[in-house]
Amino acid sequence: MNSVIQATGYILAHTPDMLVHNGTTQTAERAANPQSEYLQQMPRYLRNYQQAIEYLPNQTYIGNLTPEQLAQIDQPWYDKKAEGAVRFGKFGEIMPQDEFLLLMQSCDVFDLVWLSKTFVECTKPRLSSHPLIGEDILSKIKDGVEQESVERYVHVEHAEPLYHLGELVGFVKRAHDVDINLSAHVMLENLVSKATSVLALLHLIHRAGIDKSAVSYVIDCSEEACGDMNQRGGGNFAKAAAETAGLTNATGCDIRAFCAAPAHALILAASLVSAGTHQNVVVTAGGCTAKLGMNGKDHVKKGIPLLEDVLGGFAVLVSKNDGVNPEIDTFLSGRHTVGTGSSPQAVITALVTEPLDRGGLKITDIDKYSVEMQNPDITKPAGAGDVPLSNYKMIAALAVKRGEIERDEIGAFVEKHGMVGWAPTQGHIPSGVPYLGFACDEILQGKISRAMIIGKGSLFLGRMTNLFDGVSFVLRKNTGAQEECAASEQQIRSMIAKAMREFAENMMREQR
């Protein structure tokens, strides 16, 4: 029996100072060309928190605007505002940077994150009023250190600085003196990933309305690696985040597959639940500091705000079939295999039509396809085009080739079965999963019956293979079928008795 998606949570953290100091586009530029025009101009293009909240794609990510509503607003979106935009949304929230730094400290169990006294005094009261952050997390925030201590650690002790509004407010210490896997830089990246994952988990549990102890397994599908020099990617973000989020009854593991990891993780979670190994499995992912401001040079060149100023996170609860919530149909799962090949036709065949053929479905039988949902406001000015649109066109082209639609219907197909992108360019965050929250709502409301979630990952970036990867699955309306009960002992006795009676009657009939 298929498992179901019981709830989802989506969060963003607005971290413009991390864009400046930790995004790889900026750190690489600072190393190669410290006096560059880009670095000098960049601060003028940073958005403040209010602007990040009012940004239409961000409001869509946290569920205050549907993809359909976003599509009705002409692009570009960076010069428009979501009127009356608020921090909290149907699926989660957009956390400001100062509160996020405190959350990061509460996720640190090795005394690596330190913040200045005045910064903590100023920020802690606001985080204390957060509806989902309780004393268990707040009690881990330290009183703070003197500013001189912050300066000393950053300038003498190889600590990674933490800034807020351009001011030095804290630091992340290195966790080892020679191991680069535990350097201050890596610890900062990993603690950011953990903290965003924790925030997504808190929203998920709140939305699901379940007891935290009901979660028995957590899968982290972000793109960072934690470990030391003897086991560089040892893990495990999943259990670490589950600990801070208070999921005391859970264990878990990390799944890595570049941007395709969330789709892989959901298929695995669904299989674990369907097999009866676990009843409630959470798939979670935190955000990535390295990708902040990734396309910043192009944005600044074109006079556009630095739109990649948010970290993303999400969490999904996969549970035993309740007869109501949308089912993950793992029978309709597509795989880009080693032998698939790389032509667009081969890729779409493997991910889309092979699983559909297995279920006797046509391409047009899927109401919505969720592909790489990157926000085109970010990618188009950088020359990467409209990524979701390119993917939809490839699916439509295959539908034409199979005779399921006419060539002149490609535009209409894209409009009906596709969506505009709204997710930040945080790698795994835009990959198929941003639609799950909306998809569940739309299936429960009867607006759609089936959605296909497609995740793709650029494995070649790791230089272990030239291949890329992709997997897909179908999310569909619950059939309402409950788990078949196994025959009871009484029923089995009755069946045996009936069979023996019939056997005896036959014997007696033959003897007569």
Add this chain to the structure above:
Amino acid sequence: MLKGAKVVVIGDRDGIPGPAIEECVRSAGAEVVFSSTECFV
């Protein structure tokens, strides 16, 4: 058209990946001197 030409291929994961372009230009008589697929997001 490409017979004898030396070609550098930069493919796009979400568009046409490198190996697919390689096959195409080779069949048109070109020599692929470098090929890579990039992820632009």
